[in-house]
Amino acid sequence: MSGLSGVSVPLGKAVRALSRLRGGGSAFPGLVVERIDPGFMARALRNLPHGVIVVSGTNGKTTTTKMVVELLEGQGLRVFTNRTGSNFTRGVAAALLGEVNWRGRLDADVAVLELDEAHAVHFVNLVPPNHCLLLNVLRDQLDRFGEIDKTTRLLEQIAVKTTGTVVLNREDPRVASIASSVRTASVAYFGLDESLRDTFPSDDDLRGATGTAPASSLPADVVLESVNSNTARFLMDGESSTVELSLRGVYNIFNAAAALAMARIILGGHANREALLRSLAAVEPAFGRGESLVVDGQPLELVLVKNPSGFRLGLKSFDAAGYATMIAINDNYADGRDMSWLWDVDFDSLKNGGVNMVSGVRAYDMALRLQYDDVAAREIDPDTGSALHTFIRSSAGQPKRIFCTYTAMLAIRRDLSRITDVKVVS
Incomplete structure (x- = not known):
């Protein structure tokens, strides 16, 4: 433990208060505490009853994280998340400074964290997650991350560090392939009905690539069966359920299947199916x-x-x-x-x-x-x-x-x- 660890929380909270007064960036206090006390996040997040969940991928992280949070809160869990919109490690640290007490203790049952693909790798080396949810790999900001296969490798490193369950998108061949690298965690999937695959093309589908068909034979914990405007039907445990969502956009509806899959794993046999669906129906869009x-x-x-x-x-x-x-x-x-x-x-x-x-x-x-x-x-x-x-x-x-x-x-x-x-x- 750093010699400054005893003062890092009070100092970080002071920087956060000053930054907010001056209208400064929400992540700056996190950068300060990262520099002076690299072990801060690991200490604050350890011993949560349901552990740490990391959500990453190219598209949909913010909305999917919001859905997972609200699904778990609807089941009575106290959830910590990085609501600031900053999905770098400094954003997580800054959000923690706003929630921990002066001794650095976090009063929560579970942490659900949205993380940028590259910064997630840094985070999981500091704080191995109990669970991770990996959404997709698309050609996004390639001047930052290089070729699309590099993005896949970043997500793979998150999965390898995960200790509990890795939840993967069955319909994205690159994401599904990560399962072969997972050694210490179990693997689960969310997926699409065959009739919807043209609606949600993978990166290779968009570019006309061949030989990368989704692994449709893999059993998925949650399958999106149909979409009609804002109404969606999900298959879980062999039973179909229809939900009218407040969220707009078909891309959000597939992410809802991902969020349901993650929430059901965290809750296990204690999940209240009807309450989950009510919570899902009530989720409002994330900002922007x-x-x-x-x-x-x-x-x-x-x-x-x-x-x-x-x-x-x-x-x-x-x-x-x-x-x-x-x-x-x-x-x-x-x-x-x-x-x-x-x-x-x-x-x-x-x-x-x-x-x-x-x-x-x-x-x-x-x-x-x-x-x-x-x-x-x-x-x-x-x-x-x-x-x-x-x-x-x-x-x-x-x-x-x-x-x-x-x-x-x-x-x-x-x-x-x-x-x-x-x-x-x-």
Whole structure:
């Protein structure tokens, strides 16, 4: 134990309070405590009755983590999670500083942590998880992680460090293949009915690769059998259950199968099936992930897009008819610098109504991409603040939808908070 371990929590809490007063980043106090006391997280998270769960993968981590948390809370468990939206280890440390007492003790039954693929590897070397949920491997931010097989290896390292159960996506060949590397944990799966596989393409499906079919013969603990708008049917223990979800977007519905699988493993024979389904039905979108706000009496939806699969499913999930549309694309570090993936997205669904506004650092690249699909871009303004103002003014009286990359979403939410109620992420 570091000689500074006795003062790390009071110091970290003081930095956190000062940072919040000054409007600073939520992860900075975590960075401070990581530097002065590397053992802080391991001490705070040990001895939780139901252990530590890590959720990782390219797409859907935030919403899936939120679902797992609310499913477990609905069964009476006290859950710690990194609600700040920072999925680096420093974000976990910062969230812990807000929850532990002055002696560093965490009052919780279980920790459910969303972690970025690369940072999850650092975390599990410090805190081996009891369980992990690995969602998918897609071509996302490859300038950060390298080739897609490297991303698979990152997830594999998480699984290898897991001591209890590894939950894998049966339909993603790369994720399913991780099972062969697991030695000390058991393996479980979530999956799709055969009829839905075209709706949820893997990365290889998107690129026309062959020879990587999903391992459909693997038994899955939870199977998504059908989707109709926001209504989904799940198969568990040989029995089908239908749920009407508050979440919008088909991509969220497959993630719901993942969350159910993880929650059932944690709860074991104590799981109350009906309560699980009620909790699932009540889950609201995570910030920016199909989040619906109200501006001038009309709904305004924010849809986060990070890669071709996510953008394609977002366009498929939300009917463009009757909506004014804005697209905001940034290429900052948190977005990924390589935006060539935009050319793998089919924008035909926007042809009839066109796009009212294109914004962000890569606004002109996005407008060019739309032009190749014969989608009209009425206005282009790289500045998201002025673009948002113009978009709202020019589409008065219409429902609105904004597709945006991560940093564009943060900027847009900040600007929207000045004119409407926006949930604060702190």
